[in-house]
Amino acid sequence: LNSPEAHLFSLFLVNSVKVFRRIVGVVHGVWRSRDSVVVMGRRRFAFGGVQSPHQTNAAHKMEEAEMGRILRMLEEVSSSEDDVAVERDVPASDSEGEEDYLEEDEHVPDSDSYESDLDELSEEPQKKKAKSDGWKGKDGTTWWKKNAPKVLGRTRASNVIKFTPGPKGPALNADSPADFFGIFITPEIIDLLVEHTNLIIAEQKGKYAQSYRTNDTDVVEMKALIGLLMLSGMYHASRLHLADIWRADGTGIEVFRLTMSLHRFRFLLCCLRFDNKATREERKKVDKLAAFRQIFEMFVENCKKNYTPSEFVTIDKMLVAFRGRCSFKQYIPSKPAKYGIKIHALCDAKTFYVCNMEIYAGTQPDGPYKADEQYNSAKAVVTRLISDISGSARNVTIDNWYTSIPLVESLLRDHKLTTVGTLRKNKREIPPEFLVTKNRPLVDSMFGFGENLTLVSYVPKSKKQNKKKNVLLVSSMHHDDKIDQATGDDKKPEIITFYNSTKGGVDVVDMMVGNYNVSRNSRRWPLTLFFDLLNISCVNSYVLYAHNPKNKLKRRKFIKNLSLVLLEETQKSRVQNIHL
Secondary structure: OOOHHHHHHHHHHHHHHHHHHHHHHHHHHHHHHHHHHHHHHHHHHHOOOOOOHHHHHHHHHHHHHHHHHHHHHHHHHHHHHHHHHHHHOOOHHHHHHHHHHHHHHHHHHHHHHHHHHHHHHHHHHHHHHHHHOEEEOOOOOOEEEOOOOOOOOOOOHHHOOOOOOEEOHHHHHOOOHHHHHHOOOOHHHHHHHHHHHHHHHHHHHHHOOOHHHHOOOOHHHHHHHHHHHHHHHHOOOOOOOHHHHOOOOOOOOHHHHHHOOHHHHHHHHHHOOOOOHHHHHHHHOOOOOOOOHHHHHHHHHHHHHOEEOOOEEEEEEEEEEOOOOOOOOEEOOOOOOOEEEEEEEEEEOOOOOEEEEEEOOOOOOOOOOOOOOOOOOHHHHHHHHOHHHOOOOOEEEEOOOOOOHHHHHHHHHHHOOEEEEEOOOOOOOOOHHHOOOOOOOOOEEEEEEOOOOEEEEEEOOOOOOOOOOOEEEEEOOOOOOOEOHHHHHHOOEHHHHHHHHHOOHHHHHHHHHHHOOOOOOOOOHHHHHHHHHHHHHHHHHHHHHHHOOOOOOOHHHHHHHHHHHHHHHHHHHHHHOOOO
């Protein structure tokens, strides 16, 4: 231990340990500097950006400086070890071998970690890029792409029409206005009205001293009653007092007096019934519409079997004005009447023919009209209304009360029907980005594309400068982001212009009904609904009549001619018997 060789060997070990510590410190500094570069890169990508060339060059320069420091340290170690080898006769090859081992051992993991960090750095913008390709809905599962799908060379199967719209069935044999009206208010319906009305007349006979005033009614007189109601609508006299209409001083309408006495008209309206009163209570246990169900279903069936609607149909709500007692009376402030009985209707968006209807009766008692708790849901209502056009490749336009993403998907998948409709902003499938309008310019459109759906958010011009709103629509018919050039500076998407052109089908029917409305004030909701059926039958019969271009009558003259035909037989009978 006291020999000179032992002393030199101990000095060599101490010097080697010091050099090793310095190399480890330098390499650790390089490691930390590279980590900081990677972290800076990650932060940069976290904001959706890319490192600038200046930042990249700075990182490379810092890396080269650190590598230079390591090389200089290794040269110093090599020279010092050579000196020690010369002075102490220690072979230099051993130290150089150790140095080579340390360099390899230190640089290999450093290189691996650096490549792995670069991989992480390159994967980060890929993830961000994937997110920037679309948006995720508030439900966390629905994905909407930014880019429209590629346009196929052939028309989608959901848009291929294989039918001819127009009259069908008994309507093909109709010729006159009375013939067209008779395919909706059929002889079977007239017979039921006569049968159930005579039952009430039999109960009322004991209250009248003059028996001729309570005679049973018949088919001829029932037609005359309907004809007078329609004629009052044509003259806009449906809300006038009956005494003014029957007045004989020249201010009344003479045809009413020539057809029927005022007393008889009032008596028939009072006794008019649509079901058997004796069995009504039993039927009401399972159906709130028991007093009118049979007549209504017969009328709707006649509407279905006499016309093939066009490729565009509309589903919307009707409100039959009524303020009497009714357990399912509705309040809809957007409708002119505000209070009344709600009817879900499907009609042709081109001709305004009413194809199908369903009365909203609220929550029904347990039975056939309460299949489940979702019976009155928007999806269930639409599914029942489109049952007769399922698989026909038509388009259904609906408003935001009906529209939902599951409904649109169901109509396309299960019924081969496309849909265009407005969406309420509380739907979970809508991405939050589509609801924000703060930083969006006016007339800006934002599109999202699902597998078979297109979502659009449009910011229209607003009269209030500080207040923006956006309109949300979904379509399974459109699959692009086209803007309708005909809208000029408004730059409306084609989805919106198509919706505007087809949404008003039911509203136009309401307008046509209002022009020649036969409804009279009543406290009985079945009678009010019967008046509405007469209104709709006038609209539908005129649509069938006008389908033939040879028929030139205007709607007012059509109703007048129809009414006079219904009155004709009663007027002839009354010439022989003044008490009729």
